[in-house]
Amino acid sequence: MKKIIVPLVLLFLALGLMSCQQAKYSDGVYTGTAKGKGGDLVVEVTVKDGDIDKAVLVSSHETEMISDMVITKILDAVNKEKSINIDAVSGASMTSEALVSALKDALRQAGGTDKIFAEDKKVVLSDKEEQLVQNYDVVIVGAGGAGLSAAVEAQAAGAKVVVLEKNPSVGGNTLVSGGGLNVPGSSQQKAKGIEDSVELFVKDTLKGGDFKGNEKLVRVFAQGALPASRWLTEDLGVRFMEDRVQQFGGHSVPRALVSKGNHGTELIKKLWERALGTGVVIKLETKAVELITDGGRVTGVKAVNAAGQDLTFNASRAVILATGGFGANVEMRKEYNSEYDERYMTTDLPSTTGDGIVMAEKVDAALTGMVYIQTYPTCNPVTGIISYVANSRFYGAILVNAEGRRFVEEMGRRDLISKEILAQTDSNAFLVWGQEIESAGNMNALHKDEYALMKSDDLIDSADTLKDLAEHFGVDAAQLEKTVEQYNGYVKDGKDEEFNRRGKLRTIAEGPFYMQRVIPSVHHTMGGLVINEKAQVLNESGQIIPGLYAAGEVTGGIHGTNRLGGNAVTDVVVFGRIAGQNAAK
Numbered sequence: 001m002k003k004i005i006v007p008l009v010l011l012f013l014a015l016g017l018m019s020c021q022q023a024k025y026s027d028g029v030y031t032g033t034a035k036g037k038g039g040d041l042v043v044e045v046t047v048k049d050g051d052i053d054k055a056v057l058v059s060s061h062e063t064e065m066i067s068d069m070v071i072t073k074i075l076d077a078v079n080k081e082k083s084i085n086i087d088a089v090s091g092a093s094m095t096s097e098a099l100v101s102a103l104k105d106a107l108r109q110a111g112g113t114d115k116i117f118a119e120d121k122k123v124v125l126s127d128k129e130e131q132l133v134q135n136y137d138v139v140i141v142g143a144g145g146a147g148l149s150a151a152v153e154a155q156a157a158g159a160k161v162v163v164l165e166k167n168p169s170v171g172g173n174t175l176v177s178g179g180g181l182n183v184p185g186s187s188q189q190k191a192k193g194i195e196d197s198v199e200l201f202v203k204d205t206l207k208g209g210d211f212k213g214n215e216k217l218v219r220v221f222a223q224g225a226l227p228a229s230r231w232l233t234e235d236l237g238v239r240f241m242e243d244r245v246q247q248f249g250g251h252s253v254p255r256a257l258v259s260k261g262n263h264g265t266e267l268i269k270k271l272w273e274r275a276l277g278t279g280v281v282i283k284l285e286t287k288a289v290e291l292i293t294d295g296g297r298v299t300g301v302k303a304v305n306a307a308g309q310d311l312t313f314n315a316s317r318a319v320i321l322a323t324g325g326f327g328a329n330v331e332m333r334k335e336y337n338s339e340y341d342e343r344y345m346t347t348d349l350p351s352t353t354g355d356g357i358v359m360a361e362k363v364d365a366a367l368t369g370m371v372y373i374q375t376y377p378t379c380n381p382v383t384g385i386i387s388y389v390a391n392s393r394f395y396g397a398i399l400v401n402a403e404g405r406r407f408v409e410e411m412g413r414r415d416l417i418s419k420e421i422l423a424q425t426d427s428n429a430f431l432v433w434g435q436e437i438e439s440a441g442n443m444n445a446l447h448k449d450e451y452a453l454m455k456s457d458d459l460i461d462s463a464d465t466l467k468d469l470a471e472h473f474g475v476d477a478a479q480l481e482k483t484v485e486q487y488n489g490y491v492k493d494g495k496d497e498e499f500n501r502r503g504k505l506r507t508i509a510e511g512p513f514y515m516q517r518v519i520p521s522v523h524h525t526m527g528g529l530v531i532n533e534k535a536q537v538l539n540e541s542g543q544i545i546p547g548l549y550a551a552g553e554v555t556g557g558i559h560g561t562n563r564l565g566g567n568a569v570t571d572v573v574v575f576g577r578i579a580g581q582n583a584a585k
């Protein structure tokens with residue numbers, strides 16, 4: 001009997017081993033594609049001996065630093081674990097889902113099925129902390145523009161600094177911003193002979209916010225703009241477009257410097273590199289949930305990370321809140337202003353949920369201006385994301401409705417333009433421009449990925465005649481031609497008789513012409529924590545909350561009812577620096 005059993009067991013073992021080693025996929029090199037946030041994301045997967053040998057990214061149009069951090073992390077894990085059983089990465093879900101879909105697309109060609117993918121080993125991306133309690137001098141919550149500016153300054157002042165960031169990559173909305181910041185007295189303004197001053201900047205900012213802004217803070221902000229821009233360029237090596245000074249709506253003169261590529265990536269990259277290079281510790285996927293207090297003083301932050309660990313970060317000197325606004329938190333929007341409900345999409349990252357405001361309220365911080373929520377008028381009607389191509393408006397494009405008529409001053413305030421767009425047929429509008437404006441702004445070329453994505457969604461088109469474009473989008477063609485003819489007359493006379501448009505007027509006479517459908521989307525929350533000129537957070541009685549600082553969109557009081565274009569990035573750098581310098585003391 002024993003003689004029979006032994007060979008049988010060996011046979012079963014051999015069969016079991018063979019089935020274990022059975023090839024999951026057919027060998028070869030496969031290309032997979034999926035649609036990401038910015039367009040097609042393409043990967044190449046090499047299958048060897050029936051399993052994943054190597055997965056690499058071929059091309060992506062995702063936001064640069066998000067792709068650096070998230071895509072690299074996922075592909076490293078796939079190559080190590082030979083599995084694509086990966087959950088979406090919270091905070092970069094569209095990019096991570098697109099990446100996994102592209103990998104599946106490639107592996108399906110190699111015989112992969114949903115069953116095989118699901119049976120694969122679960123890949124855990126989160127790293128565990130060894131120490132659940134950690135001690136620093138300064139704890140900063142949020143690695144956007146304000147948080148990183150504060151971190152660089154605090155570390156430079158000798159403090160040991162940690163930055164907690166709930167997303168899997170740094171940057172926040174500052175990263176996806178257009179990177180425009182207002183600076184009166186810049187060398188770019190001087191080269192173009194533009195007369196400007198801190199006083200005029202203060203005046204425009206207060207007026208733009210219906211004089212509801214705190215003048216003391218606005219002065220600190222305006223005075224800090226030129227030194228902040230010098231710090232960025234001379235100290236950190238940030239590059240601005242030398243030939244460009246942009247005039248956003250509500251400003252008397254062109255005064256916005258524009259970061260290289262018209263994106264916030266340049267700013268964030270340089271801040272992040274400096275922070276890491278000088279020893280700042282950055283904890284990604286680590287969400288702050290509560291401020292720790294001791295006798296009325298803020299002494300640290302409780303946080304939870306992606307691995308599910310409860311962490312304590314003690315701050316011997318101070319905590320800085322730099323968590324951004326609450327534009328993506330519909331419930332919070334409705335709590336403070338019922339107008340901005342689910343009907344509105346947002347230009348903001350999904351992580352823009354007002355966490356810092358909620359945490360600080362629990363330690364009695366005062367809030368201001370929470371009712372003031374801003375929409376950006378010219379966004380993508382499918383995603384709600386801001387359209388940079390539509391910034392051709394700043395170079396002369398006009399806004400028309402479905403009846404082919406202009407209805408607003410295109411260089412007016414964002415809130416007014418947004419309201420007017422919503423009052424038009426189907427609550428949307430169309431931007432129209434031609435070669436004179438395209439040559440001046442170069443928006444289609446600068447943002448060619450966005451243009452291609454909008455073209456594929458039929459949101460933008462070009463044609464040799466305005467009539468063709470109007471017919472394509474169902475706009476009254478005869479009226480549009482009349483409107484443009486009349487407008488060109490205003491340009492020749494140097495005065496827009498209908499809406500008194502500010503800025504440089506340019507004709508729309510040379511084809512090809514462009515037309516783009518746009519809608520308003522929630523963009524900025526002006527309200528937030530009350531701070532003083534040192535970026536210290538105040539309570540309802542106007543007293544300083546010891547140990548607590550705040551900077552950036554989490555604060556209120558600077559922009560009044562309405563933030564002017566280019567003023568947020570100036571705000572985050574100026575007050576981020578102030579918060580960092582003071583917190584380190």
Ligand SMILES: Cc1cc2nc3c(=O)[nH]c(=O)nc-3n(C[C@H](O)[C@H](O)[C@H](O)COP(=O)(O)OP(=O)(O)OC[C@H]3O[C@@H](n4cnc5c(N)ncnc54)[C@H](O)[C@@H]3O)c2cc1C
Nearest residue numbers: 142144146166172173174178180288324552553566568569
């Ligand atoms: C598409 C777009 C374009 C824009 N373009 C411009 C422009 O050209 N010029 C201009 O002046 N303004 C612009 N703005 C506005 C401007 O970018 C923002 O107001 C500004 O960047 C906010 O900076 P911040 O540092 O305060 O917040 P953010 O840059 O948003 O950073 C906040 C960070 O905090 C993190 N965080 C939040 N809660 C927590 C928590 N609980 N724990 C840990 N981390 C947390 C977030 O994940 C985020 O990374 C734009 C905004 C958008 C959305």
